[in-house]
Amino acid sequence: MxxxxxxxxxxxxxxxxxxxxxxxxxxxxxxxxxxxxxxxxxxxxxxxxxxxxxxxxxxxxxxxxxxxxxxxxxxxxxxxxxxxxxxxxxxxxxxxxxxxxxxxxxxxxxxxxxxxxxxxxxxxxxxxxxxxxxxxxxxxxxxxxxxxxxxxxxxxxxxxxxxxxxxxxxxxxxxxxxxxxxxxxxxxxxxxxxxxxxxxxxMKFDQARKLSEGVNSSKDKLSLKEGEVLLVAGSTHPGEERILLNIYRKLLGAFPYLRLLLAPRHPDRADKIAALVRHFGFKPSRISLFQPKEALKDTVFILDTVGELISFYAAADIVFVGGSLVKKGGQNILEPASLGKPVIFGPHMFNFRDIAAEFLGSKAALQALTPKDLLLIIKDLLENKGRTIELARNSKEVILKNQxxxxxxxxxxxxxxx
CATH class of the missing domain: 3.40.50.11720 (3-Deoxy-D-manno-octulosonic-acid transferase, N-terminal domain)
Structure with missing residues (x-):
């Protein structure tokens, strides 16, 4: 043998x-x-x-x-x-x-x-x-x-x-x-x-809590103005950015203060994502090249560096975790959850099935089964501050319970x- x-x-x-x-x-x-x-x-x-x-x-x-x-x-x-x-x-x-x-x-x-x-x-x-x-x-x-x-x-x-x-x-x-x-x-x-x-x-529950301790938010790096809300789409895969940009464009009419940061799972895709951002009529701004005093009008941020995602999760008001709108099995939702962020993911979480089920069962995260669901969920969170606070509280409780x-x-x- x-x-x-x-x-x-x-x-x-x-x-x-x-x-x-x-x-x-x-x-x-x-x-x-x-x-x-x-x-x-x-x-x-x-x-x-x-x-x-x-x-x-x-x-x-x-x-x-x-x-x-x-x-x-x-x-x-x-x-x-x-x-x-x-x-x-x-x-x-x-x-x-x-x-x-x-x-x-x-x-x-x-x-x-x-x-x-x-x-x-x-x-x-x-x-x-x-x-x-x-x-x-x-x-x-x-x-x-x-x-x-x-x-x-x-x-x-x-x-x-x-x-x-x-x-x-x-x-x-x-x-x-x-x-x-x-x-x-x-x-x-x-x-x-x-x-x-x-x-x-x-062990990822322990890891997430440890990583979240002492994390510095990168919000200042983006020069966000008072009252602006940041949606971070983390660990996205091909096919997801197009969906997210379409949703963002639809939401901007009612929520002009909303800002979007795309953080691809593989940062070497940044050029392709920048081209897609332009296709939707926005101005791509790569984090590695971003100047703090740049105007934010029509800007979509692209995280093209390694090792900084958690600091941008810390800056976020709402987080979508990728690999889940397409059939990739999802990505780790524990980092944004440990930071007390309202977390959304798509239907394809088979690589994190048990963790996703626990968060959903504890009302500590939200699942969007379709792009339309995702749009409605983000809209609801933007309109309902109490909902985001509840999700954040519940997610931290799940993290603590599983240490x-x-x-x-x-x-x-x-x-x-x-």
């Missing part, structure tokens, strides 16, 4: 190489994915944390801090897959830590790397299942923990198709800290021993560290 998997994965890598070349995805750390490591690795059986990209690295920040306090003599290995995630990981590292890229899931690579590093525990953020990596760790008796575990609709469908192949791999993982009962049920359905699963809730997943996960991890 291992030989067949290695063969298929190797063919996949070889096919992908031209794509990597064309897209410029080769980077200085690429050799790490092939298993080439420096000689000066941590020799104290380090704590290895794998976080695929930026979101997962940020999610692990609180846990890393707590683990450092509990195990001050331990070094950390933090692996990512993306260069952007790797950059964030470096900002969390101390002198004795090693920041790297996850080795390709070929047994002759994962065996060599894990035997060389010999971590005392391997922690996976969210749910990435790499059969050879997991088997290599299991063979040298390194405990494995999956934190903030979630099984998406797409993953569940894929794993279910190979259930009898994936079941032995999943049961080599010592503990799954599941986000919800639904995730627990799906793991059990895939053959995981129920004794290996604990429902700890989502503690990091602490619960930490308790389970401590039991495994050897």
């Amino acid at each position: 291992k030989i067949l998997y290695d063969f298929v994965f190797l063919i996949f890598i070889l096919i992908s190489l031209p794509v990597y070349l064309l897209k410029g995805k080769f980077h200085r750390g690429f050799s790490r994915r092939l298993g080439f490591l420096p000689n000066d690795l941590p020799s104290d059986r380090p704590i290895w944390i794998h976080a695929v990209s930026v979101g997962e690295v940020v999610l692990m920040r609180g846990l890393i801090s707590r683990l450092r306090s509990s195990y001050p003599s331990k070094s950390f290995v933090i692996s990512t897959v993306t260069p952007t995630g790797n950059k964030i990981a470096r900002s969390l590292a101390e002198n004795s830590d090693f920041i790297t890229y996850l080795p390709f899931d070929l047994s002759f690579i994962t065996d060599r790397v894990m035997r060389k590093v010999r971590p005392c525990i391997f922690i996976i953020a969210e749910t990435e299942i790499w059969p050879n990596l997991i088997s290599s760790l299991y063979s040298i008796k390194v405990p494995i923990a999956v934190l903030n575990a979630r099984i998406s609709d797409k993953s569940f469908k894929g794993y279910s198709a190979i259930k009898y192949l994936i079941k032995p791999v999943l049961n080599k993982i010592h503990v799954f800290c599941a986000q919800s009962k639904n995730d627990r049920d799906r793991l059990i359905s895939l053959g995981v021993d129920p004794e290996r699963i604990e429902v700890t809730a989502s 503690g997943a990091t602490e619960k996960s930490l308790g389970l991890v401590r039991k495994l560290i050897v």
